[in-house]
Amino acid sequence: MKDQITVENLTHKYGNRCALDNVSFTVSRGEIFGLLGPNGSGKTTFFKILSTLMSPTSGSVSIFGHDLSIDAKAIRKLLGVVFQRPALDVKLTVTENLYHYGHLYGLKGKSLKHRISELLERFGISDRSHDLVEKLSGGLQRRVEITKAMLHSPQVLLLDEPSSGLDIGVRRQLSEYLNSLAETENMLVLLTTHLMDEAELCNRVGILDSGKFVALGTPDELKAQIGGDVVLIETEKGEELCSAIADRFEVAPILTDNYLRIECERGHEFVRDVVAAFSDDIQTVRFGKPTLEDVFIKLTGNPFV
């Protein structure tokens, strides 16, 4: 399809180890799609394949009608890529880095100069434009990296763990910016993340575990898979308490480390009853609406690390 990224049966193996196992989905223009997964779930492999750094073992990826395995060059023109470790030369100034990148995309002269100052203004880094990149903080370097990715007005923006290492304020700014790109400029934004709050801000989320999609949908749809509330109990007698609660109440606790995770319809009443019954064995109780982390644990039975 013309305005879509279509991924079909994407599989990648490193030797015998399967990093991506038969992954399929589509993303359209105007969407922010988040690939959520713990470390080692296959996110980075996926990012490398989509950004044309690596060929998959099998399966196909088509970006706006171009097949990745045939027409990488056409795809490279459409992509803006934001690497987790900024792809900047630290011995060069911010402006020098941006000029070099502009040239790589065939931009030059006055129009490049205008574009650079416009973007520096927009990201609030004009005052640092003549500093060497090595003198900038990690957060500022990330901003330069995003500026760089936007230089040639790409149609698709790929970001690898965009907010890791950024403080809360900058993260919020970043997600507002990504939203405006998707909504007002009708770009396609695809990011990988291991942060729940970042995934919550995406229009749709695919949850990866050991190279497989375990869930795909809007954050609300995914959380709706869990009926009602989630109660999290910290205890030192995990297994004992797990079976005791399962016997006494009609729930199915999932034990991960020292935590029991319990889904139930009327959480506040359950909390009251369970604390009354097992007050000696319970260290802390947390009660709340389900998060994407709860979805992950429910679907995989593993803690999200």
Add this chain to the structure above:
Amino acid sequence: MISVLLPVTTIWRREIIRFYRQRSRLFSAIAQPLVFWILIGSGLSASFQPSGIAEKPGYIEYFYPGIVVLVLLFTAIFATISVVNERREGFLQGVIVAPVGRWGIVLGQALGGTTLAFMQGVLLLFLAPFIGIRFGITSLILTLGVMTLLAFGLTNLGLLIAWRMDSTQGFHAIMNLILIPIWLLSGALFPSAGAPSWLAWVMKLNPLTYGVAAFRRSLYFDTETTIGNMPMWTLSLLIISLFCFLTYLGATLTASAETN
């Protein structure tokens, strides 16, 4: 045409700016060869008298072209070793995902390394008069030309290795096991004349032997000094040109294979 060359020149310029900001690299590429030259050159001059070289300064003069070639080799290695790391985190990541042909990336890098090696070679040429090498204008032009070819070939050889490596340790191993022996057996240190026949054969098959020979011949072009049994001019030039072409081709193919 301009749009094709724009990425090449921008990659080339980056290499130069980078070098300018890390001037200590100049020292590291020149210092070690100079120390070799002075210590080994002085030490061996008493016991080793190559044919065609005046008794004074003797071996230190024989060794001089070899040292210039070593500086070119070291600069080429230092200029290309950064590829290994920058591919994983750094500027090159972004270059690889840009719509630039791999031949253009490699050409930009190779021209950058060539320029740096060439400039450092020129610095060493200023030492030539002190050991009695006097060149006229033809000789100088030929010398600069041969140096450019050598620098380009050696940088491409470095790129060919660096694009394949995933750690700088691997690069160092290759450097010690392959690149340094190639230099040792190129006629830079001793002529093939007195070497055992198996070694003479290895030297005959070593492409750098022809590079060193061409460089030696160009230095003495105007004075018409002949030094031992070196390969002929035309053969030497032909082989280093071929070496440049093949290493560039190899580096481009390696970069393409490694990055899609």
